[in-house]
Amino acid sequence: GENVEQHPSTLSVQEGDSAVIKCTYSDSASNYFPWYKQELGKRPQLIIDIRSNVGEKKDQRIAVTLNKTAKHFSLHITETQPEDSAVYFCAASYYTGANSKLTFGKGITLSVRP
Amino acid sequence: DAGVTQSPTHLIKTRGQHVTLRCSPISGHKSVSWYQQVLGQGPQFIFQYYEKEERGRGNFPDRFSARQFPNYSSELNVNALLLGDSALYLCASSLGGTQYFGPGTRLLVL
Numbered sequence: 001g002e003n004v005e006q007h008p009s010t011l012s013v014q015e016g017d018s019a020v021i022k023c024t025y026s027d028s029a030s031n032y033f034p035w036y037k038q039e040l041g042k043r044p045q046l047i048i049d050i051r052s053n054v055g056e057k058k059d060q061r062i063a064v065t066l067n068k069t070a071k072h073f074s075l076h077i078t079e080t081q082p083e084d085s086a087v088y089f090c091a092a093s094y095y096t097g098a099n100s101k102l103t104f105g106k107g108i109t110l111s112v113r114p
Numbered sequence: 115d116a117g118v119t120q121s122p123t124h125l126i127k128t129r130g131q132h133v134t135l136r137c138s139p140i141s142g143h144k145s146v147s148w149y150q151q152v153l154g155q156g157p158q159f160i161f162q163y164y165e166k167e168e169r170g171r172g173n174f175p176d177r178f179s180a181r182q183f184p185n186y187s188s189e190l191n192v193n194a195l196l197l198g199d200s201a202l203y204l205c206a207s208s209l210g211g212t213q214y215f216g217p218g219t220r221l222l223v224l
Contacts, residue, residue, distance in 0.1 A: 004156075034213070043204065043216060043218055045215070046213070046215075089156045089157070095211035098145070098164045098165075098169055099169045099170055100208050101162055101172070102147070102159060102206075103159065104158070106156050107154075107156050
């Protein structure tokens with residue numbers, strides 16, 4: 001089955017700096033890669049996703065890049081703000097139209113220092 | 115707009131009891147998935163239902179079961195509760211593979 005790993009497990013950045021969170025996956029058949037942000041005591045919130053036919057996707061301060069050959073994808077957050085502090089999860093799935101099981105990484109705690 | 119809803123929000127049970135968790139998907143979403151999230155870990159897949167049929171099952175014992183109703187809402191049942199079943203149970207509804215999570219049910223087994 002699919003295995004998703006996240007590196008590093010914690011990340012601390014100064015407000016205004018950029019943060020990069022990396023994930024690797026094992027199943028080359030995976031074709032959908034979402035990123036979720038989870039604040040303490042709240043639900044995972046989808047912040048951006050990418051499908052395997054695209055190499056990069058951007059939404060304001062957030063971008064995701066995908067390298068299918070190396071089987072890794074990364075979340076890039078620019079101009080970080082204290083409200084970006086949270087746990088970030090990457091996930092992978094092989095979406096077929098009816099089946100959409102997500103395999104998650106263990107999460108990275110991002111701390112943005114004011 | 116109405117997101118994914120789950121009930122109850124919190125639940126305390128004792129070992130050996132049974133629990134039923136409920137989920138209502140976003141209107142128009144026909145797929146519902148269940149995940150277990152223990153403290154400090156990412157969500158782990160339990161079940162997926164699409165058009166009332168089971169489409170996937172994770173590595174969980176037979177004590178876990180689920181079903182989806184004609185209105186696409188879903189129930190997760192857990193029998194013979196163990197202390198290790200204490201977790202946040204998340205429901206996600208999906209359209210086109212994109213999954214949106216509900217607020218979860220926090221289950222504590224004593």
